[in-house]
Amino acid sequence: MFGLGWGEALALVVIALVVFGPEKLPQAASQAGRTLRQLRQMANNAKADLQANMGPEFANFDPADLNPKNFVRKHLLDDLEKDWNDTSTTTVAEPVAAPTPELGVGEIPPYDNEAT
Numbered sequence: 609m610f611g612l613g614w615g616e617a618l619a620l621v622v623i624a625l626v627v628f629g630p631e632k633l634p635q636a637a638s639q640a641g642r643t644l645r646q647l648r649q650m651a652n653n654a655k656a657d658l659q660a661n662m663g664p665e666f667a668n669f670d671p672a673d674l675n676p677k678n679f680v681r682k683h684l685l686d687d688l689e690k691d692w693n694d695t696s697t698t699t700v701a702e703p704v705a706a707p708t709p710e711l712g713v714g715e716i717p718p719y720d721n722e723a724t
Contacts, residue, residue: 655671658671
């Protein structure tokens with residue numbers, strides 16, 4: 609609840625009780641509830657109007673995607689997770705070259721003039 613603990617919530621209730629008094633506290637709480645409901649309804653209507661007027665190319669637009677954390681997660685990290693979790697592409701191991709025979713005592717190793 610907005611990062612408030614029980615102690616802070618109790619302190620806010622006591623402060624509201626002192627400020628409004630026990631007679632007006634229920635009226636103030638109902639007015640606050642109505643105001644929050646109206647604000648939520650206005651935000652939902654604005655979001656619906658925005659999506660309706662933006663056209664079909666923005667049908668999947670979500671205003672929460674404009675948050676930088678969500679933007680990075682959606683556009684960068686989701687692609688990485690898809691790549692990590694994609695099991696359809698399997699890599700084939702390169703064949704291991706046959707080991708070269710070891711040189712004997714006093715044997716000169718091969719020398720390549722073009723390599724040096």
